[in-house]
Amino acid sequence: MIQVYEKKGVTCVKMDIVLGGKKVNTVYTLLVDGMLIDTGPKRMETELISFYDNHSFDFVILTHSHEDHTGTAPWIQENRKVPIYIHPKGIEICAQAYPYPKYRQLTWGKREGFKALPLGDTIQSRNQEWKVIYTPGHADDHISLFNEETGTLFSGDLFVARKTKVIMNSESIPVIMDSIRTLLSYDFESMFCCHAGYVENGKKMLKQKLDYLENLCGEVKNLHKEGLSIEEIKNKLFPKKYGIISVSEREWDSLYVVSSILTD
Template structure:
């Protein structure tokens, strides 16, 4: 199989980053790792280890903060545990899972590689870096252990996979739109300026982007519930609200699909 891989390194507003990308059969996926004030936020994927490990080798940091357990964010955590022997922090809900052999579908292994087991410490509610204090914000929905990190001193917010796209079209089967709505509402109560997304990178007017995503999801929720109230099935609602088909749906065997947006709302 022909996978195309590349990366780019940069710096924005005092935050260094590495962005790695994998392309296969018209599907392109990317992920960021960020470095600021001695903190490494997420570690990239195992499939892109030659890029992320080089970034890690050259980086000066004291601790690792993981937004959530997904393999594109934790893929090089084992490498850090082996070579740096620095504390790695993760939501306690998934610490045990990450000590075990990774178990996820083959297409995700193709894109992101096979995450090696690693050991993490329980994520605190706040933490300090070399010159700042940080808030750790519960933001579940995309993943049940998802966290966002806010540097109180700089007003920089690292949102993991909370934003990604302002207009959500497909989600993972285990995601919950109502829970994501609550997470967006929660994070918007904080005072922040810069937004760094794990897939979009630095987001211009980040607060507005998060507000637009929230407004869009609230609108989708209202539309789904209205159609449910007149007796439409989840499949009919999906076809009305999300008629376009996306390559990732077929490629993932339906793990990524618009239908999950609808069913997560109908379940609430």
């Protein structure tokens, strides 16, 4: 359920989330130069405490406030007494106890509230300076981290997979695309994603995702010009009924991919 390995000077903590004997997701916590990036879900707290007890870090950076990234932050705050940073838009969310729907509480666990501090434009780890890049779309408080010296990028949840089939009702495909374009303006190769882990040829893969989304936008807009409704476009482009749609009571749906493109 937890695997720890090193890649390009980064300690990667891979966590497979298993429910009813079936793997439903994978999420990562990452450690580099005394900087812990994201804290995994509450559900994995016991396993992560073992990791924390055997590794040193000076502070925590949260790429965004979603519970699969902030779940053990309260434990860290209580037991490690290190500062925890997030984009200012995420501070109020972090202060709340499990501010998310029941199905997500069951999947990731119930994260208690904690006090996060606001991130600035840069953050200094033990030996390196990191640029904090605001990259909304997946979440309004989402950031990425870039080290110009090493060419290392931590992309949070901006990549996840090359092709996007379903999103949350709070997400925006056009905003995600703008954030990807922002990251592609930087000179990086090594990319670490909080769900895909280390992504080889990261810049190439992120560009492929942008190309896919640009083509998708064109398809959606052309079908809309032909008179198809949002629901009809969804059924044509995304005929598969993903399980997360019913489990989440449609907080996740392919429909939002289409509607966010058409409301841009």
